[in-house]
Amino acid sequence: MDFGLQDKTVLVTGGSKGIGKGVALAFAREGARVAICARDEGPLEKTALEIKTLGAKVLAVPADVTDPGSAMRVIAETVRRFQGLDVLVNNAGGAQKFAGFWELEDEDWRQAYELNVLSIAAFVRGAVPHLRKSRAARIINIASTAGIQPGKSNPHYGAAKAAVINLSKSLANLFAPEGILVHCICPGPVWTDSWERTTTRKAKELNISYDEAAKLERAEDEAAIPLNRLGGPQDVASLTVFLASGQASWMTGSCLRVDGGKVRSML
Numbered sequence: 113m114d115f116g117l118q119d120k121t122v123l124v125t126g127g128s129k130g131i132g133k134g135v136a137l138a139f140a141r142e143g144a145r146v147a148i149c150a151r152d153e154g155p156l157e158k159t160a161l162e163i164k165t166l167g168a169k170v171l172a173v174p175a176d177v178t179d180p181g182s183a184m185r186v187i188a189e190t191v192r193r194f195q196g197l198d199v200l201v202n203n204a205g206g207a208q209k210f211a212g213f214w215e216l217e218d219e220d221w222r223q224a225y226e227l228n229v230l231s232i233a234a235f236v237r238g239a240v241p242h243l244r245k246s247r248a249a250r251i252i253n254i255a256s257t258a259g260i261q262p263g264k265s266n267p268h269y270g271a272a273k274a275a276v277i278n279l280s281k282s283l284a285n286l287f288a289p290e291g292i293l294v295h296c297i298c299p300g301p302v303w304t305d306s307w308e309r310t311t312t313r314k315a316k317e318l319n320i321s322y323d324e325a326a327k328l329e330r331a332e333d334e335a336a337i338p339l340n341r342l343g344g345p346q347d348v349a350s351l352t353v354f355l356a357s358g359q360a361s362w363m364t365g366s367c368l369r370v371d372g373g374k375v376r377s378m379l
């Protein structure tokens with residue numbers, strides 16, 4: 113299938129690791145020009161090199177998406193380098209603290225909202241004037257199944273991701289007349305760097321090895337997934353590429369799950 117993404121410019125926030133890195137590499141394989149941003153320059157440069165090795169044009173911009181002004185700066189650098197912007201993938205997200213309701217403080221709620229929701233608003237505000245000039249403009253926001261089907265813990269994260277889902281639909285309505293198509297993807301559990309950090313913490317808490325903790329983490333989640341495996345970044349990346357492509361030109365406002373069947377409802 114021809115996705116028609118050759119020479120399209122794609123910006124992936126949080127593109128240095130995990131799902132964002134998988135998404136950036138997938139676009140590079142399609143011949144797109146790829147801009148990535150993240151805070152830590154080491155992994156950012158490493159991923160940029162991997163993208164270059166695939167033969168794609170790449171720009172790496174160190175930035176914290178929660179810093180006021182960072183969105184404008186990253187977008188300006190992207191547009192200066194590649195003379196435009198076609199696809200914005202708002203992937204940077206997560207939470208500084210994963211915990212239950214009683215362990216969370218106001219600051220944790222604020223931080224989760226800033227990282228997951230306000231950053232998207234800022235990047236969309238900065239990107240739309242450029243997306244308006246594209247003939248195949250897309251905004252794809254990475255939310256989470258936690259925003260649809262919350263568990264017992266991390267209510268701040270789940271509530272922020274629910275806001276991302278709602279915001280995505282609102283933006284889809286707003287920008288449809290201008291041909292800017294907006295989607296939201298809700299991954300289920302995907303093994304990434306963020307999981308490695310959780311596993312390291314769990315190993316310390318339980319006084320067991322990293323491998324034992326990883327086995328426990330995987331077993332707990334796999335048991336709740338009908339397809340019986342955790343996802344990988346590529347599982348999310350292939351859907352992102354499809355939604356950005358000309359093959360998905362009669363879709364907007366979709367909220368799609370990539371979760372091995374974890375969420376129990378059909379809708």
Ligand SMILES: NC(=O)c1ccc[n+]([C@@H]2O[C@H](COP(=O)([O-])OP(=O)(O)OC[C@H]3O[C@@H](n4cnc5c(N)ncnc54)[C@H](OP(=O)(O)O)[C@@H]3O)[C@@H](O)[C@H]2O)c1
Pocket residue numbers: 125126127128129130131132149150151152153155175176177178203204205206227254255256257298299300301302303304305306307
């Ligand atoms: N993995 C899962 O199971 C899962 C499930 C559902 C949804 N998600 C969502 O998928 C997205 C990616 O998650 P992931 O698991 O791939 O995370 P990850 O492995 O921790 O990678 C996160 C990426 O975002 C960057 N990032 C984090 N905070 C940032 C900030 N303030 N400014 C700029 N860049 C930032 C990180 O680089 P730096 O740290 O260097 O900044 C890194 O490149 C998130 O929105 C997450 O909520 C993940």
